[in-house]
Amino acid sequence: NAGVTQTPKFQVLKTGQSMTLQCAQDMNHNSMYWYRQDPGMGLRLIYYSASEGTTDKGEVPNGYNVSRLNKREFSLRLESAAPSQTSVYFCASSPRAATFYNEQFFGPGTRLTVL
Amino acid sequence: GENVEQHPSTLSVQEGDSAVIKCTYSDSASNYFPWYKQELGKGPQLIIDIRSNVGEKKDQRIAVTLNKTAKHFSLHITETQPEDSAVYFCAANVLASGSSNTGKLIFGQGTTLQVKP
Helix, strand or coil: CCCEEEECCEEEECCCCCEEEEEEECCCCCEEEEEEEECCCEEEEEEEECCCCCCEECCCCCCEEEEECCCCEEEEEECCCCHHHCEEEEEEEECCCCCCCCCCEECCCEEEEEC | CCCEEEECCEEEEECCCCEEEEEEECCCCCCEEEEEEECCCCCCEEEEEEECCCCEEEECCEEEEEECCCCEEEEEECCCCHHHCEEEEEEEEEEEECCCCEEEEEECCCEEEEEEC
């Protein structure tokens, strides 16, 4: 099993450009998440999907959109990138929703720089 | 809103010493408190967790304690080794949020632990 995979690993964008970060899991998990990690701010939840067909806003959703394409895939889209979106982005998945006692499995991250 | 505060932000110890990281949470309904370890260039990985009906849990050199009254929980690492050097995150679950009425995890700011040989 590959676990949680993310593409790309690195990306540089210019202000105003758009891009989609891809995430896939092969563990048959129901729930998936997108986080961003900034120095001194820990991991902040952008959007999550408790199950296929549902998505919800997290702590910092502004400037982002998501799509739960199917049970395996959960993508994050930046429509018009801004320098404030320079960050490391992590996708995660878990067997059940975070309401329950269960581990979240993280991908290797995408390092995004917006100039 | 929901919040998890983590201290210290950096911690340096000598190999063999103990390390303690502390967190406080704001939502009194939280009932699940995991700890994640993040090595350089990798995603976080769960190392231990505790539920609200338990006051302490131990797994070899790591232990977690929970004080629900004070809304505090702590990670204790004994006999530290250089391979323990990493960033550690605490988290607490927030129940019944969003349109799907399901929960989420709120993470602390992270602690960078350096174990000096």
